[in-house]
């Protein structure tokens with residue numbers, strides 16, 4: 040069997056890592072195509088290096104642009120690649136513009152498509168990720184769902200016959216890296232001016248938080264006033280938007296410490312060392328949960344609803360609540376484990392083989 044993975048953005052490299060490892064342990068051929076949606080070294084290359092992902096076989100180098108321009112550039116470049124490789128499966132990941140482009144190109148060439156992380160829904164039709172995941176689920180031939188909630192969404196949309204519950208590949212990689220970070224076989228010491236347990240980790244990148252200057256300014260002020268020092272791992276979109284609107288990020292009083300995006304092992308270490316996470320990222324919400332740290336999600340909804348149970352994750356758009364929420368004590372109850380057993384990637388291989 041020949042499987043061709045299409046990836047392009049940071050969260051997809053994390054999901055690709057356990058899948059590439061699972062394929063490497065078989066006789067199947069696995070071709071990796073990188074669209075180039077994320078191109079900065081610390082948004083792309085470091086993930087391949089740290090997570091020991093083989094270098095991409097093909098790099099489309101599309102870079103940034105409006106959604107249509109970016110997705111269109113990927114589409115027009117992908118036809119020739121898929122035609123050359125003629126894989127048995129095109130495997131797409133998550134909900135980015137790279138996911139949608141890989142799906143569209145494949146279905147139009149009558150190549151079977153498998154969607155990893157199928158069935159997630161925010162029910163917010165203004166989010167580009169929601170368009171991407173709904174369209175991909177309805178076009179794909181097999182839907183690899185991470186949770187029962189995702190399976191239920193697929194059933195509601197009439198897609199049960201194509202859906203398989205395989206668990207979450209992010210659990211595979213998160214637990215493997217957590218253990219390697221703990222025994223110091225992976226990761227560098229964190230270069231931050233905080234002691235363990237005395238800071239919160241934050242990331243902000245969603246359009247709904249970054250694209251309106253008033254919202255963005257309020258958010259940054261809210262983080263600086265969180266009461267617990269914030270380690271802000273600044274996505275390029277956040278840095279660019281703050282520069283464009285004259286919004287100051289770094290605070291000399293240490294309330295807000297700006298750092299470049301971290302490589303995956305350092306991110307796991309930063310979360311483990313933190314008193315909590317404040318984010319609008321989907322993946323980081325779940326990593327906080329898997330690593331046993333409270334999370335405050337700066338959005339009105341989440342795709343990962345299981346994290347909300349017992350209060351491990353709390354949704355709020357109101358940054359004035361951060362002093363009470365950001366470093367709140369962890370819930371006393373045992374954490375449920377709805378995200379699989381850490382062996383989901385092997386089930387991807389099995390599902391595609393069958």
Ligand code: UD1
Nearest residue numbers: 048049050076077078079082103104135136167168275276
């Ligand atoms: C994308 C995904 C989002 C995912 C996120 C993770 C879509 C629609 N969104 O959002 O679901 O959570 O990745 O980070 O696909 N930029 C750089 N260097 C880079 C990458 C981006 O400078 O390596 C800047 C560019 O100015 C670009 C902006 O960041 O215009 C946004 O990048 P883009 O890939 O369009 O979307 P993300 O916001 O990263």
